[in-house]
Amino acid sequence: MNNAHGPCHGSGQRGGAPLRGLVVIGVVIASIICPYSVQAKPSGAYISALVAEARRRRLAFEVEWLRLGHYRSGTFGGYESEADGVGFFLAPNGKEDPEAELEATLRGFVQGDAPTPDERATGSAASATGPSLEHPFCRFPARRLWLTRELQIDWRRLTSRGCPKFDAFLRETRPASVTLVFSSYYLNNPASAFGHTFLRIKKSNSLGLEHQDLLDYGVDYSANVDTKNPLLYAFKGITGMFPGTFRRLPFYYKVREYNDYESRDIWEYELNLKPIELALMVAHIWEVGSTYFDYYYMGENCSYHVLSVLEVANPEVQLLTHLGWPVLPADTVKALYKNPGLVRRVSYRPSNRTAFEHRVRRLSSTERELVLTLASDPHAEFPPGLSEQEKARALDGALDLIDYRHVRELLKDEEGGSLESLTQQALLERRAELLVTSEDASVEPPYREMPHTGHDTARLGLGSGWSESDGAVHSLNLRLALHDLADPVRGYPETAQIEFLPMELWYRAEHPQLKLEELTLVRIFSLNPISAFEHRWSWTVRTGLGRIRDKGCMDCLVGGGELGAGYTFSLWDKALMFWLMPHAELDVPLKSGLADTLRVGLGGVGGVRLRLHDNLIGLASAKWHALPGQEPATVWEGSGTLRFQYAKDFAFEAAGKLGPDDASLLGRSLIYF
């Protein structure tokens, strides 16, 4: 039962509190959804008094209201809302004027006559600007909740109405708490290489029933992409031309997509919210569900707006102020921790790949061999003398193996004719025939990878050293994001390097001169240590500017890229990893003509990474290239780094390079921020 999910951290009060919270939430929710009256009442004078009171107290400039409207202060003073859907504002200038919007909201709540019979049934106002826009009373339950509290609105004196749709939304969602979900780094898909965040609204438990995470709802914010053209896609994404919308889906969709289909581990951060805060936030999710925001990949992206919704819960919680630019999903998790006490507990849900690895770790060597045999021949005979439970373990392992190796083929093969589908079917049938129940397969969370414990996103390096060609040098080194193989391991997967915009400048001390050493756009290493069960390639890719120092081109700034793919081997739980990859490189020296000096290198790279301690990583790599038809005929380069992390966001490193015509050695202080 619940085999894939265990609490891993934090102290929760799991006892009677939820039930009490439930009752309170029930009361709170009742107060926002239950109409006290459906009779039209002359309410003009009372509303005007409320408007005057709000204006006197400058309520429109309270943090809560500004957050509900997603208002941000503009560069030249004033406000602008990040929401872009027209229906999100009731005042014509509501996007720029929080006060006008607040007053229009108060008047909007009672606009029109008494609800028509039809409206009573659907909760929609026929007179609204679009057929699907609900009456403001029902469209803005969070605004209503907050204004009612602030102004002590007496709804008995006003026309209120039923909101069947919102009512149904709450009934289905049954909010008891909320978690921020972090779906971890997924290098095989550029769109989610930095991870993804969304929300899970945990349901309150039905009496006496165990909580089922899968039946909760996930809420995520994503772009509605409308183009096939990659260039247009990139352009529109950067300039905010895709609309981003919030969607609610059963959490099981998310689990199947991330855990199973993409083999990504999921971390969840359950928030410590009071019932009233939770109600406000959930009601606000309803509000933003009817609008859209221009989606900017780099800033106003999925992670940003998930936090902007969380912030509505409590004016004291500060999340967006802790985000830099660009906004990465892991930053949002760290932002939670800048608010002491906000995270109630952390939990972990392993991907199907992680689950498989843990499953086979518990097997005997006979069973492990049997897993491999069965995965290739599902009808293979069991060795004599095996107990039913041992047979079941081997079949379970083989099933998981087939599943994570061939998830895509299996899902797309609707006819069931592929080898993978037939193998899977045979294994399933065989397993079911045993009629024994599998053992609990819970997985111990990999605490070292908890994303909130990771070093910060950007990195600044300052150092000095010596180079054979340039003498004494000072180095300035800057990286926008995120992590390389020598960086402190906590909070990151050990096998992945993803760097966006690392750059390095050298200043020659003896003959003063500033030199660009490196300006890389993207550099990725994806290592997949091979084992009896894992045969996937490891690969690397880089593109950008670099400097070459050899006889073919001494001290040349070149632009280009490289590509390699091969195998990685590992020992001692990945403490030692080494890899070997065939490798190709294409460079164009920047200051000469193109065609005659194009450099094409073919050869290989190899590397070793040794984790001596969580705080101390050694990395060495070597490259050898033949340059067909060029000078010199072959080139090689070796490099090594030893990096020591002495505080969470600080490290020191010694880094050296060696080639046939050059050598350098530098010490650097690294600051993550």
Added chain:
Amino acid sequence: MKLTHVALAGLFALSVSIPATAEEKYGTAGCGLGSIVIGNDPGIVQIFAVTTNATGIQTFGITSGTSNCDDTAGGQTSAKAFVETNRVALSKDMARGRGETIASLSQLAGCADAAAVGRSLQKNFKRVFPKAGVRSSQVGDSVITILRTDKALACSAVG
């Protein structure tokens, strides 16, 4: 300043999390995981491939998620949608006689005891999955039928 941002963005644009939503087009494809995931297939090629005829902005509110399969309230419809979407994971749990999908399904179907449901579905595995490639809607129907006809399970929500 804006221009620098655009320049910096370059490849990064393709890297930061931007899950593509591609709803409605899959409405006819049923509730299966495929209807969600194929549309958001890893690899930008597929992301582009599926998003040609995207619909306009949704103004109909947060509840409208996918193709009417967004309900976990319990009862026959939501139990069936659950079975179809969780088909692969459920098939393994059925063969194993236990698991998270069985516990969740039991709750949706209002069954008294998830362990008993697990044993029953394990025993009836071949009725639900007689061969590879059974249509998901058929899988859903078979599971519901078993839960309904095995009176010992007392699945009150699919009665």
